[in-house]
Each structure stands twice: as C-alpha cells, then as structure tokens.
Amino acid sequence: MMLITISLVLSLFQQSLASTAFCQNKDYESGALGDFPSQLYNAAPFHPVQLNYALPPAKCPSNDDIDGYFFLSPGSIDTLQEDTSIINADGTLVGSIPGLFMGMHKYNGTNHIATWTGTHEPVNNAYGSGYITLLDDTYSMVANFTTVNLGVGADIHEVEITSSSTAIMVAYLPRRTDLQAYGGPMNGYLADSIVQEVDIATGRLSFSWNALEHVDPSESYAAFGSTGNGSVEYPWDYFHINSVQKQPDGNYLISSRHCQAVYLIDPSGTIIWRMGGKKSDFVFPQGLEFSWQHHARIHNRSTLSLFNNGASEWQEDLPFAQGLLLKFDYSNTNKEVSAINARNPFSPSHRCSGDPSNS
Numbered sequence: 001m002m003l004i005t006i007s008l009v010l011s012l013f014q015q016s017l018a019s020t021a022f023c024q025n026k027d028y029e030s031g032a033l034g035d036f037p038s039q040l041y042n043a044a045p046f047h048p049v050q051l052n053y054a055l056p057p058a059k060c061p062s063n064d065d066i067d068g069y070f071f072l073s074p075g076s077i078d079t080l081q082e083d084t085s086i087i088n089a090d091g092t093l094v095g096s097i098p099g100l101f102m103g104m105h106k107y108n109g110t111n112h113i114a115t116w117t118g119t120h121e122p123v124n125n126a127y128g129s130g131y132i133t134l135l136d137d138t139y140s141m142v143a144n145f146t147t148v149n150l151g152v153g154a155d156i157h158e159v160e161i162t163s164s165s166t167a168i169m170v171a172y173l174p175r176r177t178d179l180q181a182y183g184g185p186m187n188g189y190l191a192d193s194i195v196q197e198v199d200i201a202t203g204r205l206s207f208s209w210n211a212l213e214h215v216d217p218s219e220s221y222a223a224f225g226s227t228g229n230g231s232v233e234y235p236w237d238y239f240h241i242n243s244v245q246k247q248p249d250g251n252y253l254i255s256s257r258h259c260q261a262v263y264l265i266d267p268s269g270t271i272i273w274r275m276g277g278k279k280s281d282f283v284f285p286q287g288l289e290f291s292w293q294h295h296a297r298i299h300n301r302s303t304l305s306l307f308n309n310g311a312s313e314w315q316e317d318l319p320f321a322q323g324l325l326l327k328f329d330y331s332n333t334n335k336e337v338s339a340i341n342a343r344n345p346f347s348p349s350h351r352c353s354g355d356p357s358n359s
C-alpha cells in the first residue's frame, strides 16, 4: 500500500517538473518516460515537448550569445506540436504562439516571426501544405500568404523574406507520372518539389521552379517504396526539397535531401551546378560527402554550410548528425570541396555534467 502511494506521488511529481528542462536524463533517453514526454500546465491548454539537453545552451562554453530566447517547434513522426515554444536558454518556457516556427525574418526593415499552419503528409508528417504568417514585435499578424496557382500551399521547410518584400517558399505537388522505370506503377504519383518567389503584399509570382522538369528521378537515393507508395495522397517523394536561399546575384541554392545534393539554379531555372549526389560537379575528399542533409546556405563565394543528417528513416550512413562548413568555389572553376569545420554536436566533449536533473 505504502509503495503504491509513493510511486503515485513520484509520477505526479514527474509531470509537475513542467518548467524544468532535463539534462541527459536516462529515463528520458531509455523511453521510460514515453515516446513523447511533454509538459503539462494547469492554466493553459498546450503540451510543449519536455526538453532533455545533451548540453544546456546556458552552459555551452562556446556559446556567448545566450541572453535571448530560443524559438522551437519540435516535429517528427510521433511529435505533433503545432505551436512554437519560446524558451529561456536554461530551457524554461516563456510562452507559446500558434503555428510552427519558421524563423525570424526582416520584413520591410523590421524583425518578424514567421509561423506555419496547415496539413501534413499523412504517414510521416514529412512535409505539408499551408499558410505562412508574419508577426510583428507585438505578436500581431501583418501578413498571411502562401503559394499561388499551384493547388498545394507552402510547405513547412523553408521561407526566406527578401529585401524587396518577396517570400521564397517551397511546396510539394503530387504529379501523375509513369513510375515503371523506377519500380512504381504506370499510373502513379510522385511528389514534385516546387520553389516560388511571391510578392507578399500583392501575391505576384516572380519565380517558379519545379524539380521534375530539371532533375530526373533516377538521381534519387530514396528508392520507390522507401518514401511514398505512389498514390495521390502519398506520392513518391523522390526529391524532397528542404531549403532554398536566394543569392546576391539572383541565383537560387536548393537542397534536395533525397538526391543528397544541393543545386545552384539561375533565374531561368537552369541548373548551373550540382554539389553532392549522383552527378556532382564538385569533388569531395573521402569521408566528407554529405547525405540526407538540410539547411544549405552559401555565406560567400567560398563558404557553404549545411546540416549533414547522415541518415534517413531507412538508412544510416553516419552514427551521428553534424554541422558541415565547406570551402568551395562558387564559380565551380576549382572543383575541390574541402572542410573548414565538421562539428558533431553529440561528441563526448560536448556532454554536460553535474546537472541535478541527471539520473
């Protein structure tokens, strides 16, 4: 009887740890707290994820920019947190706003929060179709926009706001395609990856690009069946666009997770070069090739960063994900890529110790 009471008290206590982030909590890591530990509040209806830091940002010795807040919307197959948590560097929750966090952006000269709301791909929440809103510094909505004349709305992976008040968005469009050459049905569907640049105030379309016109599905590393069954509601996601960055010269850098490549596109849509993947115009030293990456950004004509996942849901190439900072030649005259830095965020030297919530 006594034991039962104690375990009841403990489990309630666990839930009331709501405002404290864990650090290397073994029960969390083992799954003992469930697949999706979340925080509960008596006075508010939201259930933000319970964080479990490998290293709390406030203790990170290499991070001296810890005065501000962190904005995050964790999302995965099991996690459906359709709002943005605003947290202190120590992990305590400051507030929550509706919609998934899409970054902080300058719009008409001042900072705005971008959020996304919409519907997700039905099986893995791997992409979506919806609207992007911009909130000003009073959290008031000043814009609500999406793709134009497409039939599907803006996806969750990317939005860039340009200094000319346009938004660059991506979208996933099911297209009826003969997939027999790729192991699928004759009357199948694939998910084409779309880029649009749209004037936020007027909705005028100034740039539109689709992967299928320029990149053959044979460039994909996601074989038919690994992602999507070729139906209209679950099309084969051969390209999986996940970032776009407009360059100062008007070109666009596009990241394809499933072709494991980044593409430089000119304003007419023509591919200038590919980096990575099956038809790379660049040469990588052994061990530096990236795979299943996200968030490719060129910083200047000799530096490119990306998040190298090193794994997909069905294949593991690296035992960890890493940030990669690469030296390269934008003009592709020099075809050698080299590493400036390759940082594995979960290396042993980056672990914290002595946190009271360790267990």
Ligand SMILES: *[C@@H]1O[C@H](CO)[C@@H](O)[C@H](O)[C@H]1NC(C)=O
Residues within 6 Å of the ligand: 107, 108, 142, 165, 201
């Ligand atoms: C932003 O600037 C554009 C172009 O000048 C203008 O049309 C639009 O109304 C502005 N939006 C806001 C919210 O100030």
Ligand SMILES: *[C@@H]1O[C@H](CO)[C@@H](O)[C@H](O)[C@H]1NC(C)=O
Residues within 6 Å of the ligand: 131, 133, 141, 144, 145
């Ligand atoms: C944005 O516009 C769409 C279409 O009108 C609407 O359904 C949605 O509710 C709007 N979003 C917000 C946050 O108002």
Ligand SMILES: *[C@@H]1O[C@H](CO)[C@@H](O)[C@H](O)[C@H]1NC(C)=O
Residues within 6 Å of the ligand: 122, 123, 229, 231, 233, 234
């Ligand atoms: C494909 O997957 C979707 C989503 O899970 C499902 O509704 C549909 O029945 C499947 N179709 C086939 C032909 O397997």
Ligand SMILES: *[C@@H]1O[C@H](CO)[C@@H](O)[C@H](O)[C@H]1NC(C)=O
Residues within 6 Å of the ligand: 299, 300, 301, 302, 303
């Ligand atoms: C490009 O950016 C990197 C990283 O910020 C810097 O180390 C390098 O000096 C820059 N190169 C040029 C040519 O500006």
